[in-house]
Amino acid sequence: MDRHQPIGILDSGVGGLTVVKEIFRQLPHEEVIYVGDTARCPYGSRPIDEVKQFTLEIVDFLLKYNVKMIVIACNTATSFALDAVKEKVKIPVVGVIRPGSLAAIKNTKTGKIGVIGTEGTILSGAYQKALNQINPNLTVTSLACPTLVPLVEDGSQSEETIKKVVKQALKPILNHDFDSLILGCTHYPIISEYIQEVVGNEVMLLSSAEETAREVSMILHYQDLLASHINKPSHRFFTTGDKKHFKQIGEKWLQQEINVEHIDL
Structure with missing residues (x-):
């Protein structure tokens, strides 16, 4: 596995950006691919099997980008789908x-x-x-x-x-x-x-968020997967909902301009 592969981060919506912000702070060389399933948010009131299904669909999407780690930046998805994701993939998986x-x-x-x-x-x-x-x-x-x-x-x-x-x-x-x-x-x-x-x-x-980013750092360091980019990493943000709305909230929280793309899962 290449240390310069991105980290995949998923959430039911914009909430996982709190984890992204902390990863940006602690691990500024890491590239992030983020998926916010805003079209189907919130997950909290959904049945367990549905949360698992949605989470695994996002994982399948992230795997297409050859991510080196998956961070489930959603407490509900961590509660119901963490073990299923760990069984599915061969890369490190971190919950919150x-x-x-x-x-x-x-x-x-x-x-x-x-x-x-x-x-x-x-x-x-x-x-x-x-x-x-x-x-x-x-x-x-x-x-x-x-x-x-x-x-x-x-x-x-x-x-x-x-x-x-x-x-x-x-x-x-x-x-x-x-x-x-x-x-x-x-x-x-x-x-x-x-x-x-x-x-x-x-x-x-x-x-x-802070402890999750610290755990991400520790695991990547242990597996010799910490990025060492000289150039600024190129992050990608995907949403199943409205791009403009996601971009507005995302840029306000992260305090930087982001590129948001729409996807259907």
């Missing part, structure tokens, strides 16, 4: 749940951790299992927030509306005691300032 759990364990002082995510991710119990597998003494409080992904994907709501939706979504978890809150959906960091405002500054928000 284990890195997110490690970040929480590293930062909690009280051993009390909150998790917010899509319906699928929360119902799967993936974070609870990952956290308690490492430390069975942790207290984990989980909450499904199905209204937040559509809010992020829309990208056009007023600040007042965002605040209102976020406050309503988080209301059931506010009477629980935790010092760390895992943003168990890669969409959520995009609205993290509003989430922080609701839960208070004494609660540390934890995104899996």
Whole structure:
């Protein structure tokens, strides 16, 4: 395998761009091919078999570009399809749940951790299992927030509306005691300032993006696959939805111009 092959990254929509941003920061020589399945987003309320099918379809697409690694930058897809993808491909596969759990364990002082995510991710119990597998003494409080992904994907709501939706979504978890809150959906960091405002500054928000990029770096280094580009890498972004809308959100989040192409899966 050639170290200059790209990294394939997939998500149900724009949320995985939070992982892309961190990979750009930590691994500036790596080339990225990103697929956001915005036409079928959100994945959180879909049946397990459907999420697996959609994820494997995106993997098939990414494999055409001879990627050296696949990053499932979607918590729901990681919960339901990580093992299936690992069985299918011979290249390294990284999900976002284990890195997110490690970040929480590293930062909690009280051993009390909150998790917010899509319906699928929360119902799967993936974070609870990952956290308690490492430390069975942790207290984990989980909450499904199905209204937040559509809010992020829309990208056009007023600040007042965002605040209102976020406050309503988080209301059931506010009477629980935790010092760390895992943003168990890669969409959520995009609205993290509003989430922080609701839960208070004494609660540390934890995104899996930083730890995921660190795990990507570690695996590539171990397998001697880290890129060493002299020239600026050429990234490609694909969406199953509206190109213009994806480009607008993507450029705002990544703070750079991106080329977006439409695909049908």
